[in-house]
Amino acid sequence: MKKDNILVTGGFGLLGKPLILKLIENKNNVYVLEKKSTNRKIFLKKKPKKIIIGDFRNKKIIQKIIKKNKINVIFHLGAITQVLDSLKNPLETHETNIMGTINFLESIRKINSKIIFIYSSSDKAYGELNNRSDYKEDDKLEATYPYDVSKSASDIICQSYSKTYSLKIGIIRSGNIYGPGDLNLKRLIPEVIISTIENNKFKIRSSGKSLRDYVYVDDVVEAYYKVYKKLKNSKNNLKIYNVSSKFNYSVIDIVKIILKKMNKENLKPIVKNNSRQELNFQRLNYSKIKKELKWQPKIDIKRGIERSIIWYTKNYKNLKKK
Numbered sequence: 001m002k003k004d005n006i007l008v009t010g011g012f013g014l015l016g017k018p019l020i021l022k023l024i025e026n027k028n029n030v031y032v033l034e035k036k037s038t039n040r041k042i043f044l045k046k047k048p049k050k051i052i053i054g055d056f057r058n059k060k061i062i063q064k065i066i067k068k069n070k071i072n073v074i075f076h077l078g079a080i081t082q083v084l085d086s087l088k089n090p091l092e093t094h095e096t097n098i099m100g101t102i103n104f105l106e107s108i109r110k111i112n113s114k115i116i117f118i119y120s121s122s123d124k125a126y127g128e129l130n131n132r133s134d135y136k137e138d139d140k141l142e143a144t145y146p147y148d149v150s151k152s153a154s155d156i157i158c159q160s161y162s163k164t165y166s167l168k169i170g171i172i173r174s175g176n177i178y179g180p181g182d183l184n185l186k187r188l189i190p191e192v193i194i195s196t197i198e199n200n201k202f203k204i205r206s207s208g209k210s211l212r213d214y215v216y217v218d219d220v221v222e223a224y225y226k227v228y229k230k231l232k233n234s235k236n237n238l239k240i241y242n243v244s245s246k247f248n249y250s251v252i253d254i255v256k257i258i259l260k261k262m263n264k265e266n267l268k269p270i271v272k273n274n275s276r277q278e279l280n281f282q283r284l285n286y287s288k289i290k291k292e293l294k295w296q297p298k299i300d301i302k303r304g305i306e307r308s309i310i311w312y313t314k315n316y317k318n319l320k321k322k
Contacts, residue, residue: 004253010076012232014182059103086147097150124148134285162238175213175244208252216299245297
């Protein structure tokens, strides 16, 4: 089987690291594009063929990388992902998340329209769920807040390029991804675990009642891989899938699960309730990917959180040094 030359952005993130590992294990040449040099690569279990330093907001750099390395598959995971960061700096969020995506699409269109492009969208792209039990792939994308809008816009733009220029594009709208190795320590699960390790009460900035789907990172990696393989062997240029789980919990629920697993139920969280610019309820329907690609989540929330606690407890000292 011929190897693919695969470019991954956001390769040192929670999803990127295990995805890179799976791609390497399946005998592909993997190139990782990072904005700046980082010591986060020490958490990679296997080395990619090359780590390239560059900013995907620069279209010339992207085009050079694609041509020089004969890239034929791109997983675009890189983005500004923190909701608070996007609220503070919407311009940078849109420049990174929207224009960065357009740069890849334009480069593919001009260099080689057969390059497979996998775009990491989000459940946030749908906006607020009103009078519905869950989202399906053909629902409208009606986001409001900066991060959410950046995902909606990029998602729609990917669809436009696929339909207009016959590009092979996979769009994955995932619920909240969690698991070991998340170095974004301001995300809910790692922040609660580290706060608990330090014997501190976790401060919930919202009411704590907002509901989200939680899906374990290894399950998400399997979904991304299946979408990539499907696109390789499909005459249909556009594939859009929700990737999620049946685990729909509030922030308070997640905190309670972690405290119970860590035997620190006395550290009851402090609910500050001073954040209003967040969605209250989201749930994804993943029946399409289950039917078409035979994918479904395997790791339940308690087992996934247990694995996360073990990883952060083991790596706590190294994480605090960074």
